[in-house]
Amino acid sequence: MDSSVPGTEAGTRGGDPVDLRFYAGVSGIYDTGLQPFAVDAKGNLVVAKGLYGEEATLGAYGTHLWEHARLGLDYWGDFRHYAPSNYLSGTDQRLALDYKVQTSKRLLFEVKGAGGIFSDGLGPFGGYSIPAYGIVDQPGLTLFDDRVYFGEGGASVTYVLSAHTAATVGGKGFITRYRSAGLANLNGYALRGSLQHRASRHNTVGALYERLDFEYSGAFGQFTIDTLEGLLESQLSRHWTLDLRAGAFLAQVQGLHQTPVDPVITALLGVTTTTATYNTERVFPAGEAYASRKFRKALLTFSYIRYVTPGNGVYLASRNESGMASLSYSGTRKLSLSASGGAFVYRSIGQGLQTYTQANGGAGFSYEILRSLHLTARYDLRRQDISSLIYNRTSYRATLGLTFSPGIYPLRLR
Numbered sequence: 554m555d556s557s558v559p560g561t562e563a564g565t566r567g568g569d570p571v572d573l574r575f576y577a578g579v580s581g582i583y584d585t586g587l588q589p590f591a592v593d594a595k596g597n598l599v600v601a602k603g604l605y606g607e608e609a610t611l612g613a614y615g616t617h618l619w620e621h622a623r624l625g626l627d628y629w630g631d632f633r634h635y636a637p638s639n640y641l642s643g644t645d646q647r648l649a650l651d652y653k654v655q656t657s658k659r660l661l662f663e664v665k666g667a668g669g670i671f672s673d674g675l676g677p678f679g680g681y682s683i684p685a686y687g688i689v690d691q692p693g694l695t696l697f698d699d700r701v702y703f704g705e706g707g708a709s710v711t712y713v714l715s716a717h718t719a720a721t722v723g724g725k726g727f728i729t730r731y732r733s734a735g736l737a738n739l740n741g742y743a744l745r746g747s748l749q750h751r752a753s754r755h756n757t758v759g760a761l762y763e764r765l766d767f768e769y770s771g772a773f774g775q776f777t778i779d780t781l782e783g784l785l786e787s788q789l790s791r792h793w794t795l796d797l798r799a800g801a802f803l804a805q806v807q808g809l810h811q812t813p814v815d816p817v818i819t820a821l822l823g824v825t826t827t828t829a830t831y832n833t834e835r836v837f838p839a840g841e842a843y844a845s846r847k848f849r850k851a852l853l854t855f856s857y858i859r860y861v862t863p864g865n866g867v868y869l870a871s872r873n874e875s876g877m878a879s880l881s882y883s884g885t886r887k888l889s890l891s892a893s894g895g896a897f898v899y900r901s902i903g904q905g906l907q908t909y910t911q912a913n914g915g916a917g918f919s920y921e922i923l924r925s926l927h928l929t930a931r932y933d934l935r936r937q938d939i940s941s942l943i944y945n946r947t948s949y950r951a952t953l954g955l956t957f958s959p960g961i962y963p964l965r966l967r
Contacts, residue, residue, distance in 0.1 A: 563651040563665070564616035564625030566881065573615030573626070576964060578929060578956030580608045582633065586948025587641055587673055588937070590699040590733040600946065601698075606635035606642070608952065622654040633672075643672035643700065649690070659713040663723070666706030673698035675935050675950050688743060688765070689727045689863060693873070693897055693911060696865045696937070700732040707743070717751040727767075729866070736866030741767025749784065759784040761798065767863050767870075774903070776870040777805040778861050780839055796843040802861055806833045806870060806903035833903050837861070837872055851882040862899065868909055871899040889964060892916040908940040919956065919964040927956045927964050 564570060587601040611630045616623060627649040634642045647669035655661045667690045674695040687705045695701055707725020714720060722745070729739040742765075749759035761782045768775035782800030789795050838859060845854045855878050862873040877895030884890070894914035917931030934949045958964045 562625055563627045563649040563667075564614055566614065570616035570618065570623070570625070571614070572960075573613065573617065574958060574960055574964070575613045576610070576927075576956050576958035577612075578610045578927075578954050580610070580929070580952040580954025582606050582608045583951045584635075584673075584675065584948070586935075586946055587675065587698045588696075588946055588948070589641060590697040590735065598944075601639070601641055604635045604639060604641065606633055606639075608633045608954070610954075610956070621656070622652070625649075625651040641673070641698065644670060645672050646670045647690075661711040661713075662708070663711075664706075664708045666704070668704030668706075669702075671695050671701050671703070675933060675948055687725070687727065688741070689729050689739070691862065693862065693865055693899065694729070696867050696909070697733070697736070699736070701736075701866070702730040704728050709745075718749070720746070720748050722746045727863075729863075731866045733866075737864070737869060738770035738866075739767055739863050741765065741863060747784070749786075755788040757784070757786040761800075765861070765863075769869060774869060775807050776863075776902075778870070779803045780861075782839060782841075792847050794845050796841070798839075798841040800839050801836055802839045803834070803836050804861060804870065804902050806835075835902070850884055851880065854879050856895075861902070864899070868899045868901050868906060869904055870902045871909075872902060874898045874900075887921040889919045890916075891918075910938045910940075912936040921964070925957055925959045927958060929954055929956045929964075 562570075564573075582605070584604045584606075585602045587604065589599055589601060591599040593599055609632045611628075613626060613628045616625045628647070630644065630646045632644045647667070649665075649667040651663070651665040653661065653663045665687075667687055669690075671694060674693075675698065689703045689705055694703065705725055705727035707723060709721055709723025711719050711721040724742065724744045726742045727739070728741075731738060743763060745761065745763040747759055747761040749757055751757045761780075761784055763778075763780045765776070765778040765780075780800065780802040782798045785795075785797040787795045787797075839861075840857075840859045842857045843854070844856075845852060856876065858873065858875045860873055862871050863869070864871050875895060875897030877893065879893035880891065882890040892915070894912075896910065896912040899909040913933070913935050915931060915933035917929065919927045919929045922928050930951075930953045932949065932951050934947070936945075936947050938945045956964060
C-alpha cells in the first residue's frame with residue numbers, strides 16, 4: 554500500500570487538499586484494557602485497567618500548491634500522563650510528508666515518507682482514524698501497547714509515454730525498532746513498477762509489479778515477496794469512484810522454529826525442544842478495493858485489502874486481510890464529525906502461529922465554542938483475539954478537551 558491509495562495523501566481532509574492548519578490542545582483521558590509487554594509474578598500477562606490522566610496534543614495538517622508542485626503535511630503528537638504516575642505514560646508522534654513536482658509535460662517526481670513513535674495501539678494511531686501511508690505505517694503495527702519506532706521513505710518517477718499511457722517506477726526503505734527485546738525488529742526495502750492506460754474518459758487500466766525484501770533482528774528470518782496485480786480505476790458517477798487491484802504474491806520465507814525432540818534425546822541431554830530452520834515458498838491471492846462517495850460536505854470511503862504485511866514484532870511476515878469504512882463530515886463553519894471502523898486478520902506465513910484478529914472503531918467531533926477555541930471529544934474501541942481463545946482483550950479510550958486552532962473553517966482531526 555502507498556499514498557496513491559484514495560484518501561491517504563498527506564495533508565488532505567475529506568479527500569481534498571486544505572490550507573495549512575495548526576492546533577494545540579489539552580484533554581482528560583480514560584483508558585482501560587491496555588496490554589503492556591509484561592507478565593506478573595505468576596507468569597500471566599499484565600493488563601492495565603481504569604487509567605485516568607491528562608493528554609496534551611500538538612498537530613498540523615494541510616497542503617501548499619505551486620504552479621507545478623504540491624506539498625502535503627500531516628503531523629500529530631500527544632503526551633499522556635496517567636494519575637497516579639504510571640509506567641504506561643508516554644508519547645505518540647507521527648509525521649507524514651508528500652511532495653510532488655511536474656518538471657515537464659512528461660515527467661512527474663514524487664518523494665514521500667512517514668515516521669514516528671507509537672506507545673500504544675489504541676486511539677487514532679492503532680485504529681483507522683488516521684489513514685495508513687505505507688508498508689509499516691499500518692494498523693496492527695503493535696500487538697502489545699509497547700513503544701515502537703518506525704520510519705519509511707522513498708521516491709518515484711512517472712513518465713508519460715503518450716496522451717493516454719504512463720509508466721511509474723520507484724522504491725522505498727522501511728524500518729521498525731521495538732523497545733522490548735522480545736519483539737523482532739525489522740529492516741526492508743520495496744521496489745515497484747506500474748503501467749497505466751486511460752482506456753476511456755472514466756476508466757483507467759494497468760498492471761503493477763512490486764518486490765519486497767525484509768529481514769528481522771537476530772535469527773528470526775528473512776522474507777522476499779513478489780507481487781503482480783492488474784489495476785482498474787473507474788469514475789462510476791459524478792460522486793462515486795472505484796479503485797480495484799487483483800493478482801497474487803509469491804512468498805519466499807526463511808526462518809527458525811522450535812521442534813520437539815525424541816524422548817530418548819530428552820533423557821540423555823535434558824532438552825525437550827531444538828531449533829530448526831524452515832524454508833517455504835507459497836503463492837497467495839492479493840487484491841485491494843477502494844470505493845469513495847463525495848457529498849457536498851462529507852466523504853464516505855470503503856476499503857478491502859488482501860495482501861502481505863511485515864508483521865508486528867510477534868507475527869512476522871503474515872497474510873493480512875482487512876476491511877474498513879470511514880465517514881468525515883463538516884456541516885457548518887463550527888462543527889466537524891468523523892467516524893471510522895474496521896477489522897484485520899493476520900495469518901502467519903511460515904511461523905505456524907494461530908490467527909490474530911483485531912477490530913477497531915472510533916468516532917469524534919470538534920465544535921468551535923469561541924473564536925479559534927474548539928471543544929473536542931473522541932471515543933475509540935479495540936478488540937483483540939487469537940484463535941486459540943487463550944488471548945482475547947477489549948480496550949477503549951475516551952477523551953474530552955479543548956483545542957486551540959486559528960482558522961475560518963472547522964477543525965478536522967480525522
